[in-house]
Amino acid sequence: MKRLLTGIAMLCLAVTATATAAPLKVSALHPMMADLARQVGGDRIEVFDLTKGNNLHHFEPKPSDMATMRSSALVLASGKGLESYLDGLRASLGKVPVIEVGKTIPSLTVGKDAVYSSCPHNHGHSAGGLDPHWWLGISNMKRAARVISKELAAIDPAGKTTYQAGYKAYAKKLDDLKRWAKSELATIPSGQRKLVTSHNAFAYFAKEFGFEVIAIAGLSAEQNSTPQHLAHTITDIRDSGVRAVFPETNTSDKSLNAVAKQAGVTVAPPLIADGTKSGKAITFEAVVHHNVNTITRALTAQ
Amino acid sequence: MIRPAWISTPLAGTAAVFAVLALLAIPLHRLTSGSAAAALTTPAGDADDSTATPAVLYLRLLADADKVSITTPDGTPVWQLDPAPAGEHDIDATLTLAHHQTELTLTASFPQSANETAVFLTVEPDHLASQTQHAIGSGQITETLHFSWPE
Numbered sequence: 001m002k003r004l005l006t007g008i009a010m011l012c013l014a015v016t017a018t019a020t021a022a023p024l025k026v027s028a029l030h031p032m033m034a035d036l037a038r039q040v041g042g043d044r045i046e047v048f049d050l051t052k053g054n055n056l057h058h059f060e061p062k063p064s065d066m067a068t069m070r071s072s073a074l075v076l077a078s079g080k081g082l083e084s085y086l087d088g089l090r091a092s093l094g095k096v097p098v099i100e101v102g103k104t105i106p107s108l109t110v111g112k113d114a115v116y117s118s119c120p121h122n123h124g125h126s127a128g129g130l131d132p133h134w135w136l137g138i139s140n141m142k143r144a145a146r147v148i149s150k151e152l153a154a155i156d157p158a159g160k161t162t163y164q165a166g167y168k169a170y171a172k173k174l175d176d177l178k179r180w181a182k183s184e185l186a187t188i189p190s191g192q193r194k195l196v197t198s199h200n201a202f203a204y205f206a207k208e209f210g211f212e213v214i215a216i217a218g219l220s221a222e223q224n225s226t227p228q229h230l231a232h233t234i235t236d237i238r239d240s241g242v243r244a245v246f247p248e249t250n251t252s253d254k255s256l257n258a259v260a261k262q263a264g265v266t267v268a269p270p271l272i273a274d275g276t277k278s279g280k281a282i283t284f285e286a287v288v289h290h291n292v293n294t295i296t297r298a299l300t301a302q
Numbered sequence: 303m304i305r306p307a308w309i310s311t312p313l314a315g316t317a318a319v320f321a322v323l324a325l326l327a328i329p330l331h332r333l334t335s336g337s338a339a340a341a342l343t344t345p346a347g348d349a350d351d352s353t354a355t356p357a358v359l360y361l362r363l364l365a366d367a368d369k370v371s372i373t374t375p376d377g378t379p380v381w382q383l384d385p386a387p388a389g390e391h392d393i394d395a396t397l398t399l400a401h402h403q404t405e406l407t408l409t410a411s412f413p414q415s416a417n418e419t420a421v422f423l424t425v426e427p428d429h430l431a432s433q434t435q436h437a438i439g440s441g442q443i444t445e446t447l448h449f450s451w452p453e
């Protein structure tokens with residue numbers, strides 16, 4: 001009898017353990033939101049990055065993605081207008097909450113913020129539009145990690161201390177990362193602290209680290225510039241005295257290469273704007289390391 | 303934690319506070335901004351201009367405090383920490399912003415025997431950049447901190 005009771009007790013324990021061990025399903029519509037969720041939620045959650053290395057500016061969920069989201073406890077979007085399909089998605093998902101992680105983070109407006117030294121003209125590259133690329137700011141990501149920790153705790157109150165601890169540990173990591181980035185970028189001469197990129201995605205980064213943005217293309221890498229704007233950009237680059245311009249992984253660099261040739265500057269190795277490298281998602285920390293090292297090398301080269 | 307003997311002298315304590323401030327890259331001229339801000343009064347502002355704004359407050363204490371409280375200048379409680387151990391703390395709050403400005407009164411009680419120390423209060427309203435102000439002192443510190451953002 002005693003043995004039977006022990007057996008039942010162990011079975012109950014095993015069932016309870018399985019029940020509590022099932023991780024919370026979280027879907028992400030952005031590789032950087034997926035990374036944030038993993039950092040904050042650890043083993044307590046299972047994260048599905050639905051974008052799978054595809055271009056974020058054109059991504060729309062497929063039926064299989066809809067099924068994944070329907071079975072998730074939470075869907076994470078980056079917000080600021082990047083996911084233009086959110087209203088329809090919310091209507092279709094019903095009870096599953098869709099969180100715009102970057103919603104409360106201060107926005108930059110293309111061409112309006114002081115970070116733009118060369119104002120994109122009013123054609124074809126979203127001048128006056130909200131810049132969605134907030135995830136390229138380290139302090140923004142720290143702020144976003146707290147948002148995710150709160151949202152996870154709201155859905156899974158039993159995990160609150162885990163999420164808080166995950167957020168605090170990651171926040172500390174990001175503080176260290178920002179200190180490192182600052183000290184690396186400080187080696188760039190002040191006259192070279194200008195970012196000419198093929199995809200107008202680096203304003204939040206530029207603002208955080210004291211760079212100016214000279215925008216060639218639009219917010220999404222495919223928005224083409226007009227010949228007049230390109231001519232204007234070539235003059236701007238020549239006048240700025242900057243040594244290198246930056247293409248981006250996963251995008252066409254035709255315009256940038258032409259501009260660089262005309263302006264007589266180097267084309268540096270590509271930067272990572274939207275969180276994927278060679279079609280694969282990488283961590284935010286890896287994105288920062290890659291971009292900071294690439295920018296520092298190119299703008300300190302003699 | 304065992305502290306080296308030098309840190310227990312009041313002068314060394316002050317030096318330590320300044321060293322931490324230097325690490326946090328706070329310009330020396332801003333050390334006086336707290337008291338200067340205390341003299342400012344909230345712009346009267348018509349009632350219509352005040353908006354209740356969700357914000358995150360972060361408190362960074364360099365030493366253990368017996369108690370810390372944050373209130374609006376008229377005494378409405380915003381945050382109470384009792385006890386308030388050294389380190390970072392955060393809370394969600396709703397602040398009233400008038401003309402993109404707000405004032406918060408910080409009261410911190412440290413053990414009477416303790417050295418001079420600093421308290422940093424960071425305010426991060428939704429859609430606005432975070433801002434940090436601080437107060438320095440020993441024993442009972444009371445200071446009204448002023449936060450403002452470009453409109």
Ligand SMILES: [Zn+2]
Pocket residue numbers: 056057133199201219220221273274
């Ligand atoms: Zn982009």
